[in-house]
Amino acid sequence: MNTLRGSSHYLWDVSKPLGQGATSMVYKGRNKSSGEEVAVKVFSRAAQMRPHEVQMREFDVMRKLAHRNIVPLLDAEEEQGTGNKVIVMQLTEHGSLFNVLEEPHNAYGLPEEEFLIVLEHVTCGVKYMREHGIIHRDIKPGNILRYIGEDGRSVYKLTDFGSAKQVQDEEEPFMSLYGTEEYLHPDMYEKALLRAPDKKHFTSKVDLWSLGVTFFHVATGELPFKPFGGRNNREKMFEITTRKESGVIMGVQHIEMGPIQWSKELPGYCRLSAGLKLLITPVFARLLESNPKYTWNFDDFFDHVANIIKKRVIHVFCPHTWTCLKVYIDAENNLTNLQELIAKQTDIQSTSQLLIFDGQLLKDCVQPLLPVCNYPEGITETNPIFCFDRDFKDTPLFPPPPIREFPKTKASSYAEDYKAAKACSATGCYMEKEVEWYSIKQDLVRRSVQVYIHELYHECSHLADYNKFRSKNCDNLTQWKETFLQMFQHELRMIKVLTDTQDSDIGALLRELNQFYEECVRDVNETSRKITELSYEVENELKRLQDDHLNKKILKKKWNDSVGCSSKDRCVQKVHVIVTQILKTKQQFGEDRRKTGATFNDEQIHKYEKHRLFENCIKIESLFSDHCQTKAKEQFQQFHVWYRQSWEIRYKSEQIEKLLLKLAELLENFVRSLSQMCLKYKGDFERCITRIEASLTRQERHQHPPSPLMQRSVSEIMMGSAGSRDELKRMRNILIRSVLQGLHDNQKVAGDLQQELHSQSEDLSQLFSSL
């Protein structure tokens, strides 16, 4: 039989449809001249009977739209022979989003990255349509096609514009009914399926509801509102969607006539991260809202989605709670904001977070004030930032796995067997992912131990280095202190000896200087003593830390890397083999279901496969619960015991750090008071010098001393052993001048000393802040 059909420019084969809709069949075809592959939508006989403008609508709408997220129309022609209208579109061989969700590994929702692509692409497509005043009115996964871009990433495009409508504005009412019941806005649902009064009007916001149901389906693999009995229980469905409390995003009736289980949260098995759930749940709440008081308009929706899409994701692993976090953060936010967001997802407050990336503290690796858009691209799920809790808390409970149960019923018909195999495949794929996660997380715990030890050792050696530097500084300061006090004392003595004791002003100045000197000695010696004591304590503590922990590598020794699943156990590979087998059985059961008149042999094989299917399910359950989970729990316990010890070491190092800070503070004060003393010393001596200089006669000031006299001792002059009274006077004045010169020189030394102290103080504050 010839299965080839054609239009003026296209040919298609009707034996292999790409898909079937309520009004059409879609086939793969080719352009007769270019050979380009296309999708040809051929309308059913019933659809051909519709009014002309309805038939033309899909074509007219598609012609107006040209966007990356809308399936492009290539042509509209008539089938040769029948004259039936056909629409020719860009082909995808990757099916619709509905087909994607039917794949066993997506049965509980798409992975987060893919979910975000769907969210972005569908929203972009709808936004473009809104800008052209068009509403779709039949948004659902089956009407979103998946293409694969040149970079291998999915591109989702809206299709099926048979129900689309041109509207002037968002609030323009219309009465016609379109859509698919599970995705219908409650008002439309009521009119279409419960025969409500005919006059009911709708607005373009019905698309927002359908988007809500579609995105929920994509996030969880399930519909949000499910009455017992599904499509047969329409009254209940309507009751669920209209009676639900505001904010409720899920309502399921599990047993006939039973209660509805409501939820304002996404279900636990949903694979989206807690970080994304925080952002997306409010979007679901507003989209799945029938009360006009709380519903969003399109712009609200577009803004919220755009806000989610543009965020940067920072991956964080927290070994204490065994959680991999995805922190969604605005690109312009900084480290403080990141810490606040981490605190929201964990019970670790910002101040208690110890964040380590690439073996160093995050604050040293990225500038704390820099926006996160500049953070290294290398922060990934398997190379995350490690977040430790500085505060010691009791061991939390090991997080329960979101286990999906395998079906227990041993179905009796081929159709039921297929259904059971499909459910087993979905659960098998889910558990396979879980086993993979268990393996990744256990490796991350091992790595977190390594990075923690590495960072702690680094921290301790930093303290030791700091202490060495500080100790050198301390020695310098002590030396300066000694020099200063000696200089001070020496000059005091000289002035006392050389100045005219009759001069009451100088006498008063001298007394003041004397008093000041005694205060200086007392103060600096006291501080110096405190510094010595504290330095001694720090040295001891550091030595103990080094000897007891670091040199003996206690932390490394206390950690046993072989606790937990190891790569030798090959858990991931094992579960993969079993799941592949389950998927094969499902495929086999799909074929069996379609078979008419199975032979005895076929039946025996089917029986064997069925037995193997349930055996395989048990194998996965046992591998997961008896092995992976048990091992992971053991490792989790070990981590907490180990962490207690490492916490004690860190606590000690923090204590030493505190002592060093105290010491740094003392040193800073010491430098400050030395510097003040220098200043005062300079000032007071200056006054003294001026006073003494003033007491010399002009003539004496201009005499040049014979050099040997300069060498004479002060005592010689005082004892009067140097000659006549006049000569004595002359020599005395000469000596006074030379001492004055010495004092001037010393003043310069004091100035230099003060400058040195100033730079010392800067060094100290720098070190102070580096601690």
Ligand SMILES: Nc1ncnc2c1ncn2[C@@H]1O[C@H](COP(=O)(O)OP(=O)(O)OP(=O)(O)O)[C@@H](O)[C@H]1O
């Ligand atoms: N361009 C295409 N490339 C590949 N497959 C396609 C394409 N367009 C449609 N299909 C397949 O055909 C199916 C039916 O298409 P479509 O939804 O447009 O038909 P319909 O009759 O309008 O359906 P309904 O009204 O029930 O939604 C789609 O779900 C998809 O699987």
